[in-house]
Amino acid sequence: MNPNQKPDFFEQVFQVVRLIPVGRITTYGAIARYLGSAQSARMVGWAMNASHQVHPQVPAHRVLNRSGCLTGKMHFDEPNAMQSRLEAEGIMVVGDQVQDFERVYWDPSQELAL
DNA sequence: CGATTGACGTACG
């Protein structure tokens, strides 16, 4: 990376994603909104794309879209990895869609509410 | 430098 280690939007996203508890998930929009870029949910997804080469391990598999669908499963080393990890954490996934989405949903602006 | 795409979300039909 560049020596200009300013508060990158990407790093901000990684930080929040890492705070997601096991067995819980969140959405791109929720993270974007928490960072103040509510209308830049796409940037969150873009950041996730870089999360593979970043820091320890960013639980990108815990980040889904507003529908609770595993939109980014195809971007993992193996499309099956995302669902497998979610199921391993107790999250039921059927048809690339998370079950009990509302129950496992974790909102940073709510849990990390300032 | 300009056009297109993208791990999304909201609005409209």
Next chain:
DNA sequence: TCGTACGCCAATC
């Protein structure tokens, strides 16, 4: 209620 269209911001072609 479901399907389609448009908007945002940044990176890549």
